[in-house]
Amino acid sequence: MQRKLLLLPVLLFILTEATAQSTLTVDYIMRDPKWMGTFPSAPFWSEDGKQIYFKYNLEKDPVDSLYKIDLSSPSQLSKVHWGEEKMLSKEQVDFNADQSLRIYREDKSILLEDRKKKSTTTILTWVDPISNLQFLANENLISFNSGGNIFIFDRESKTVTKATNISTGSKPANGTSVSSEPTSFLESENLALLQVVNERKEAQKQSRAYREAIREKSTEYVYYTNGKNLNNLQLSPDGKYASFSVFTPANNKNTKVPDYTAASGYTEDLNSRPKVGTDPSKVEIGIYDLTRDTVYFVKTSNLPGIQDLPDYVKDYPERTWEAKDRELTLSGPYFSPDGKRAIIQVRAFDNKDRWITELNLQTGELKSLDRQRDEAWVGGPGVGGGFGGGVLGWLPDNQHIYFQSEATGYSHLYLLNVTTEEKKPLTSGKFEVFDPFLSKDKKHWYLTTSEVDPGERHFYRMPVMGGKMEKLTSMTGNNEVVLSPDEKKLAIIYSYSNIPAELYVQDVKVGATPQKLTSGQSEEFKSYAWKDPQIVRFTAQDGAQVPARLYLPDPAKKNGAAVIFVHGAGYLQNVHKWWSSYFREYMFHNLLTDLGYTVLDIDYRASAGYGRDWRTGIYRHMGGKDLSDQVDGAKFLIAQHGVDSGKIGIYGGSYGGFITLMALFNHGDVFKSGAALRSVTDWAHYNHGYTANILNTPEEDPIAYRRSSPIYFAEGLKGNLLIAHGMLDVNVHFQDVVRLSQRLIELKKDNWEMAVYPVEDHGFVEPSSWADEYKRILKLFNTTLLEEKP
Known part of the structure; x- marks a missing residue:
């Protein structure tokens, strides 16, 4: 008996030694991020290209300040005084064709800068505020907006002409x-x-x-607007036409979010967004013919496919679907450099069509030049969203327009000859193009692509009519480039998987060596060996190769348990070779790996960076392939990395929280526990712009909402669930988890708990909230996957 008692302390010592430890703690990594150091952002060049300005924070200020580096002494960083910072911003800037002249606004004056002579003169001081300065095709003429009308200043005669005559009143x-007006008693008296x-x-x-x-x-x-305010009032470069937009907002009901911790001591309501299924806001484009003194509006009824019904209507044979013109959003017009032609981008409100059209300036009729139809939703890098935007413009020849399209399944850059309607791809392949722009001499494109790898971004140069792309950056990871004014140097914000952003400068030459200008990591941050996760691919049940970040523990510490992380936003990429915006989660994964966990971070279906089919893989079924990818990831860990099938957890925020709920409600045999953070629980309660693209609207496509919303599957909860949500969340409302919690109560589920954060919005701000949330997550996994006692 005595011998057995003597062995007990030895056994306890061995068990203690076998428990994996980490130098990291949740409190440590969830502090104010300033402990990590300071990292540059938003760089821009001085006009002479000798200095780089950027946001930085060497002095631990409440927010980042503007700093600069003079390239003649690149080791010297200096904080920019507010007076100098103010001088850097010139309002309402426009350049002439060869960029030798620049105009800008200063109060109510227009200043002209001769960039060759390095002289600046005030050419006009006006009586009212001015905006929208623009050189016309005849560069002696400058147009500007004031008082709701367009005026033209002639630099030679020094005269001002009123180009439009618009009144916001009604015609008498x-x-x-x-x-x-009726007079009151007091006025009459x-x-x-x-x-x-x-x-x-x-x-x-x-x-x-x-x-x-x-x-x-x-x-x-006189054109009377009858009380409506006009937007985007602009003049064509030839001075013959003005255009404007009339925006009629929809009258949709907003949601109220109660603030129980308002400073007043009273519960106050925060205004938030409407829910999905809202009525569309209406945008009309008017053309003001200055020669004929008349106004007419752009006509859209002749667009090809304007009445096309979506494919999903076949799932509702009992309904009668009316053939009618769909609601549209128009953006533009975009005038050719000579002003003789114009294009308009048109998008269907259901976002299943985007037309690029030529506008007949004399009639307002549209002719379709390119139609991109997607039975899911039109999107992708450079393609723009529901209210326009995206890459679209003219070449200097007044014949070719450029735009991006996913016609091949990946977003690429195209030219289209407006006269012949011949369309030419400038880039092609299984990669995507980001932020293309023309060189100042209009002879080259500069663009960023993922050609090397979906997890890398590099900067290229290419002839304007297409040809070989020259790769100008070389560092593996993400290279965010700002070109110097003379286009001879690159300012690069560069980061790698385990290295936060730093600023570099490099010559615009293939093979040039970048020079590092900042070193922002704190000594404390550098003292830990942050892991460089492996990028792997595993096979999904439908044969797709799913990319993921894999964090493997030291074999001596491996505990057989695994955690799968689900990134948010749905359409977002987190499997890449640069510093993640999920840096807190990245550090938490380092902590988990230190403790012996295997961690998998998946770019599931609908993640960005992999083309159209991946992007739209969840159409009409969120919680379909995006969820099965998590299940297949778990199987991959079991088969390839020795993970115990009974020790797998899952967690994520926002969309990741939604997937976590669906995982626990539908695959309790795979996931033993999960933490759902700021989760959507019923897609009929989310916003329109995001949700309607993927699920249409609940009124028109209830099947999609029913099979995509976790609240309908709550009876399937088997594992252990933690719900965490900010009560001030104006994105995914706290109401979402309140409704789900009532459903779980009614189902008599007792294996769940909820943590609420009274002062937090969707993205947490307070380090105390981050720490509390992640302590709960860690406790959940330790107690349910490792069966540790709290």
């Missing part, structure tokens, strides 16, 4: 009527008592009536 009836005041009132009325009578009898054309 019969030319002589004057609106009379005052006018009766005070003769001089009454006489002045009558004089004003007579003067107004006279002015209106003269205006109606004159031949001067």
Whole structure:
């Protein structure tokens, strides 16, 4: 008996030694990120290309400040004084064709800078605020907006001409009527008592009536907007046409989010977004023909496929679907450099069509030049969203337009000859193009692509009409480039998987060596050997090769348990070779690996970076392939990395929280526990712009919402669930988890708990909230996967 008691302390010592430890703790890694150091962002060049400005924080200020590096002494960083910072920003800048002249606004004045002579003069001081400065095709003429109209300044004659005559009022009836407002008792009494005041009132009325009578009898054309405000008022480069947008917002009901911790001590409501299925806002484009003194609106009824119904209607044979013109969003027009032609981008509100069209400036008719149809939703890098945007413009020849399209399954750059309608791809292959722009001499493109690898970004140069792309960057990871004004140097924000962003400078030459300008990591941050996760691919049940980041523990510490992380946003990429925006989660994965866990971070179906089919793989079924990819990832860990099938957990935030719920509700045999953070629980309660692309609307496609929303599958909960949510979340409302919790209560589930964060929005801010949340996650995994006692 005594011998057995003596062996007990030895056994306890061995068990203690076998328990994996980490120098990291949740409290340690979830502190204010300033402990990690300071990392540069938002770089831009001085006009002479001798200095690089960027956001930085060497002095632990509350927010980043503007710093600069002079390339003549690159080791010297200096903080920019607010006076210098103010001088750097010139408002409403425009350049002439060869960029030798620049105009900009200063208060109510227009300044002209001769960049060759290095001289600046004030060419016009105006009486009212001005905006939208623009050189016309005749560069002696400069247009600007003021008081809701367009004016033209002639640099030679020094004269100003009013180009448009727009009034926000209503056209006077019969030319002589004057609106009379009812007077109050006090006003009537005052006018009766005070003769001089009454006489002045009558004089004003007579003067107004006279002015209106003269205006109606004159031949001067006035366009009345009837109280509507016009947006995007612009003049064509030839000065013959003006265009404007009329925006009619939809009257949709917003959601209220209660703030129980408001400073006032009272519960206050925060205004939030409407829910999916909202009515569309309406955008119309008007053309003001300055030669004919008339206004007409762009016509869209002749667009090919304007009445096409989506394929999903076949799932509702009992319904009658009316053939009618779909609601549209228009953006533009984009005038050719000479002003003689214009294009408009049109998108269907259901986002299944995007047309690039030529506008007939004399009639407002549209001719389709390129139609991109997607039965899921039109998207991808450079393609733009529901209200336009994206890559679209003209070459200097006034014949070719450029744009991006996923016509081949990957977003590439195209040219289209507007006269012949011949379309030419400038890039091709199983990669994507990002942020292309023309060189100043218009002879080359500069662009970023993922040609080397989906997990890398590099900067290229290419002839304007297409040809060989020259790869200008060489560092493995992400290279975010800003070109110097003379296009001879690159400012590069570079990062790698385990190396946060730093600033580099490099010559614009193939094979040039980049020079590092910043070293922002703190000594404390550098003291830990941050892991470089492997990038692997595993085979999904449908044969797809799914990319993932894999964190493997030291074999001596391996505990047989695994955690799968699900990134948020749905359409986002996290399997790459650069510093992740999920840096807190990255550090947590280092901690988990130290403790013996195997961690897998998957770019599941719908993640960005892998082309159209991957992007739209969840159409009409969120929680379909995106969820089965997590299940197949778990099988991969069991088969290839010795993970115990009974020791797998899953967690994620936002979309990752949604997937976690679906995993525990539908695959309790695979996932023993999960932490669902700021989760969507019912897609009918999320926003329109994101959700309607993927699931259409709940009124039109209820099947898609029913099979995609976790709240309908809550009865399947088997494992251990942690729900965590900020109560001030104006993106995924706290209401989502309140409704789910009531459902779990009614189902008599007792293997779940919820943590609420009263002062947090969707993205947590307070280090205390981050730490509390991740301590709960770690406790969940330790107690359920490793069966440790709390």
